[in-house]
Amino acid sequence: MWLFSRKGSSGFSGYSTAEEVTQEIIGNGLTAIVTGATSGIGAETARVLALRGVHVIMAVRNMAAARDVKEVMERDIPSAKIDAMELDLSSMASVRKFASEFNSSGLPLNLLINNAGIMATPFMLSKDGIELQFATNHLGHFLLTNLLLERMKRTALDSNREGRIINVSSRRHQLSYPEGIRFGKINDPTGYHSLSAYGQSKLANVLHANELARRLKEDGVEITANSVHPGVVDTDIFRHHSLFRGTAS
Template sequence: MWLFSKKGPSGFSSSSTAEEVTQGIDGTGLTAIVTGASGGIGAETSRVFALRGVHVIMGVRNMVAGVKVKEAIVKDNPAAKVDVMELDLGSMASVKKFASEYKSTGLALNILINNAGVLDSPSKLSQDNIELMFATNHIGHFLLTNLLLDTMKETAQRSNVEGRIIIVSSLGHRYSYPEGIRFDKINERSGSCGPFDYNQSKLANVLHANELARRLKVLRKISTNISWYYILYF
């Protein structure tokens, strides 16, 4: 279909594969966290990063599924450096635990891929009593990013390699509620207008990325080694 094959300024299109996009790139020496790596886009991102030599830390809530993905990656690529760590983005306690354990490993962090996402129609609240899609897709990633930002800055300064944060949103962000994000009604589900709730969480992803880019560009002017930020959305 034309829409998927139209190339952008990068020379790639929506139908380009991760292998095509990373062809010729050597990621040896880089470390990346990929959230929601137990399936879908996160699993494929982890596989291709590992193929390019990146040390991948898969952040997953389902450890059994995560370990299976890791085993499949290593089976095809025995040199792959892949670790699996437990991370439930729908729980702030789990996000804090993950960040704390990650820091205690002493690993560097060059790339953070905030990919995990849930599109869930029945009304549910997270462990922290926040509407589940908003909690998982935005709040959990917002907290994770904040908790890992210093590690990313230290890595960038030490290695002289700019870091990257990728926040995976959706074209759906354009179709949120008319007022954008309903901060005062975040736990009130829209019933028949179900996609609005997913879309507002994806709008929050875009706003988060834009604001990070704005703040970190300022920092970047002060110190050349501070990471800057990038958004990818489908």
């Protein structure tokens, strides 16, 4: 437990809350997209960003749940500016539709938080015929980021404020399949292991952020890209593994 309570160079520890970490931040004038913002880490991220004055776009699959979450946030934070837009990351058509509608809105985009994800599901294919965890956790976010990148570049240039892209990954990226990402067997059920497939998708998140960060720096663009391990938190992502739910609690 001492590892979590020990403060790092930032002055915060594993027990620090999002409200504590953002205490000095003024987000007025910023716009953020948070995927998977109806529960867990995504909902808390959206709430605290709204609390700090950021205009939050909740990119969600379940619009009914989004309306409920939005209502609670607006009740608790009267000044909150929150909107919800439909996004199913497992469908490339849905990703393209979301990006097109957002780009047509004329809104700036300072922060893109690729948070949504699923974990350790039985073998399933997405609507596009891609293994569901890889499609949802990586490919959907990869396409979304690419389709919104020009808007982010324009926003950074016009506002003279550094943009941020965050891929919420997991330390499980270290425990993918032995060969890392099984590029030739993504959709092959043979040898499928639910947790290794999850690790594979999270490894892809990390590699995406690393390469994107390199390219942005090389091009002199004022946008950073990072992947983060959010810790082990008891959220709905563990719904396919009750053992993990108990451990996280």
